[in-house]
Amino acid sequence: MALQSGKKLPMFIGHIWSKQKSRWTLLGLRLLAFLAAAAATLVMVLNKQTKTFVVATIGTTPVNLTLTAKFHHTPAFVFFAIANGLVSIHNLVMIMVDLLGSKFDYKGFRFPMIASLDMLNLALVSGGANAAAFMAELGKNGNSHARWDKICDKFGAYCDRGAGALIASFLALALMLLISFLSILNHKLVNSSSHNSHNNIIALPN
Secondary structure, three states: OOEEOOOHHHHHHHHHHHHHHHHHHHHHHHHHHHHHHHHHHHHHHOOEEEEEEEEEEEOOEEEEEEEEEEHHHOHHHHHHHHHHHHHHHHHHHHHHHHHHOOOOOHHHOHHHHHHHHHHHHHHHHHHHHHHHHHHHHHHHHOEOOOOEOOOOOOOHHHHHHHHHHHHHHHHHHHHHHHHHHHHHHHHHHHHHHHHHHHHOEEOOOO
16 A cells, blocks of 8 residues: 555545535525625615606795705716626626536636636625715715715715615625635635645555
8 A cells, every 4th residue: 555645645635524514604605695686676666766856936835845855866876886786796606606506617717717706796796886875975965166065964874874875885895805706715725725636646555
């Protein structure tokens, strides 16, 4: 009985264990990211508020004006909804790929492709969340230099729901950052375990 590179065998077993642990950790994080991004998308898309204001008085008769605040009135909020929607779809697809096609590696192409897509979606949700945060700050405080009035004192419920969508989106952003890191680590782990499996030679006993 002969064992070449015997010291590397425990490392190889450790890599396999870490790979499985990393896989389930990624699945859990992807599920949370999917829920956070989907919640941000739905809250923003369904966010609207209608209020009636008295703008003038003719004699004793008030003149009313009814206004409705909707997310699609602001291009940054539209981009926010699209970005978070795409990120939620991405994570849902990645979960399905991992559960249904975990044995198919696309000849080594699958893992770098997933890592690249994760980084792309990280940039996407980051852009959407920051653009919406800028407009939210403007809506809350206005801009005295540009003579832009704030609206959150008039459409409080609309701004509160928008703030909730922003919190969910930044949570999805943090999760995507962690997912991107683990995707790259998982790719290196797979390559390392594959390399070690070819270098370790175990001879069966006679």
